[in-house]
Amino acid sequence: MKIKKGIAMPFNWIFAIAAGVIILLLAIYATAKIIGISEYQIYTETAAKLDILLDPIRPGLASGKSEQINFKKETRTYYTCSDVGTFGKQTIAFSEKTFGGWGEKGGEINSIKYVFAGDMTEGKNLYLFSMPFNFPFKIDDLIMISGDNYCFYQAPNEIKEEIQNLNLKNIYFTDDLNDKNCTGTKVCFNSQCEISVYGLCEDYSCNSQYDYGKVFKINKVLYYDNSLLYAAIFSSPEIYECNVKRLMKKFSELADIYTRKIDIINLKECGSTVEPDLLIMKADAEALKSSENLYLLSLKAESIDKKNSMTIESCKLY
């Protein structure tokens, strides 16, 4: 009779192996979780630092400022905008390429700035520039962010000069669309391409035909006034429209402050005639539904500006 020999495994061995496997699996799970959490933390911190970096770029008194941010890895920055609340808000989030794939975006950082960009900007470099927005007094600074190259076709001299003074490396000017250096998104002035800009200012008071006008982008029409031209070119239509509404909300708050200032300076023998116009414009700004009505508001802003400039220097409102 043959005796079958089996390998006898003591119970403690089986127990140790089972416990070891469970502990190992738990350790792997915990490590993966910790890596995920620290990645989320780093991305959230980077988004917060990016928001801080946007502060010095605000031009203050200058006509514009530019900056280039270089990352070591391919990065993505995400932007959202909401016009809910007194001022509305924007959020910035960040993620980067890790092990061939894109990491999950970090926490969204709330920002009170006016950032005009696509919903998502990708690349190793971020190109930023800012322009003040006066309507008629200073409302805030507009910050334009892009990661791609832009080719401006037949841009008028005033826009060419303004952008060239900012020394932006991702914007190229050309008068020939077949130019080899004309890469990236094409922006055409008074002609049709990916982004088309049409200047509508033909009044004697216009400094340029492009003082106000409209931008055709992704089958949508965005109306602009002054520096909002760049905002319309570089941002997604949704972010543009939302930020225009936010700017009007800020105008409304500032109009309140200026109205109170009028009362204070009137006590010091400064007679300001701006208040009625300011109140009408405030009501119109609060009712603004889209950038389409921006032109009517800009006419009122012009009228306020004229009245303010006629006041004696020490009694000027802004």
Next chain:
Amino acid sequence: MKSKKSQLKIQAGKNQRFLVPRFSKNGQLKIQEMAFMLVAIILFFVLVGLFAATIVYKNLKESATNIEEERTLSAISNLAGTAEFVCTGNRPNCIDEDKLMSLIGKKSYESYWPFTSLRIVKFSGLSENETEWIKCNIQNYPDCDVLEVYDKNQHKNEIGSFVALCRVEFEQNPYEKCEIGMLLAGSDRK
């Protein structure tokens, strides 16, 4: 002759081993040892986890405070140039005192800036203790020491920056009077 099966049945009835379960004391001890070991390992990992979580939480708090301070510092250096503060003619580092006075009490701005408090100390207040400062309001303006935009009364680190403070005065004709002031902004201490 009885079959093997029936023999086994008879044996089972007689043999006490089949009725009362017997455990080896050595085996019991080993299982106990193993259970204690498992509990010890789990406890060890829990303690290591708690220790790591404490360090991570402390670092997180520290980094949040640093970012908050950086944010305040960065925002305060640009505050004088913002629409709410800037003097007429957009002059550099100059705050319009009359405009600032209009800003006091505007609740909407309390949650607008990343500061827990915001106040501007006038020249008259710079040489006095904080307890002696007279807060500005419409009745005592401009004969006061501090223009308090808001204060959320939280634990805060205050960061200051000197600015020019200009207002309209009247003496025969309206004119602009400027003096030095200090902008104080508080950041949350986590």
